[in-house]
Amino acid sequence: MKKTISIIALPSFLFAWIMVDQTQAKEIVWKEDGAKMVLIPAGTFEMGDHLGNMVNASPVHRVELSAFYMDIHEVTVGQFKQFVQDSGYDYKRWKDIIKYSPTDDHPIIFVTWYDAVAYAQWAGKRLPTEAEWEYASRGNLAGKLYPWGDDVNHDDANYLSVGGKDKWNKQAAPVGSFAANGFGLLDVAGNVWEWCLDSYDNRFYHKSPRINPISARWSIEEVMKDYVSVTSKRVLRGGSWHSAAGNMRVAYRYNSIPRANTSYLGFRCVVNVD
Numbered sequence: 001m002k003k004t005i006s007i008i009a010l011p012s013f014l015f016a017w018i019m020v021d022q023t024q025a026k027e028i029v030w031k032e033d034g035a036k037m038v039l040i041p042a043g044t045f046e047m048g049d050h051l052g053n054m055v056n057a058s059p060v061h062r063v064e065l066s067a068f069y070m071d072i073h074e075v076t077v078g079q080f081k082q083f084v085q086d087s088g089y090d091y092k093r094w095k096d097i098i099k100y101s102p103t104d105d106h107p108i109i110f111v112t113w114y115d116a117v118a119y120a121q122w123a124g125k126r127l128p129t130e131a132e133w134e135y136a137s138r139g140n141l142a143g144k145l146y147p148w149g150d151d152v153n154h155d156d157a158n159y160l161s162v163g164g165k166d167k168w169n170k171q172a173a174p175v176g177s178f179a180a181n182g183f184g185l186l187d188v189a190g191n192v193w194e195w196c197l198d199s200y201d202n203r204f205y206h207k208s209p210r211i212n213p214i215s216a217r218w219s220i221e222e223v224m225k226d227y228v229s230v231t232s233k234r235v236l237r238g239g240s241w242h243s244a245a246g247n248m249r250v251a252y253r254y255n256s257i258p259r260a261n262t263s264y265l266g267f268r269c270v271v272n273v274d
Helices: 077-087 094-100 113-123 130-138 220-225
Strands: 003-009 015-021 027-029 036-040 043-047 061-065 068-071 193-199 234-237 254-256 270-272
Touching (some): 036 130, 043 130, 068 130, 113 193, 113 220
Antiparallel strands (some): 043 061, 068 270
16 A cells, blocks of 8 residues: 655754555544544554653654544534433533533533543444544644644634634634644644543653554453443543643643543544444
8 A cells, every 4th residue: 555754844853754544535424423524544653742842742752553534523512412312321411511512513512531432332433542633633744733733823723712713702613613634624623622532641652552552451442341430530632712722732631530521521533444
């Protein structure tokens, strides 16, 4: 299979590169929840903070990932409603949601990590690993701070305060309100933080496996199967409408207890490519 290598000069004479399968990204519609998903091709990338100012995102290390499909946008209020209706799942935060995500086209919020995994199981999906999330967020753009480059303004994403295309002060924007990244993903920066499958370990990058890594005591399949027994902190990525611009950096790592549920926590799902 043909591959392409991109080499990009970085400050301090560093170099970053991404190698991906040279295949045009394709979209699918997932039957169970009607979500549009985009193919994230198998590839190798440099994971972590190239500028060296985020201790928990160092050292930069090479990661190799298998292909997967990812939801183009965050799971919406409408999709989560369908999950609750179909499954009978116990969810009681609807009144809280209205203030911050007022329509079915807004991202679901006030969801715990357990809520997110329960939805993913119902839909026949799973949460992305932290490595998958960062790789997808970079959009085949190596060595940059954000999914679109090194500069940021309110035309790019929904984050703290307003301006430009960002009209949503103190609440989430409808999904798809900003331009897609290089892989065709929407809102991977800002809007709502996104739960990842991994447990949080601030030194994981010092010992991370190279191929399909996950920071957890168990495999991906074991975490999804026995998720109700999880108690350790989980990784969050992407920043939110409540965050400063720096929190939206593709390498920025955040975390919270799995029972956390606030007006700026959401998620999106992935599925393996057979």
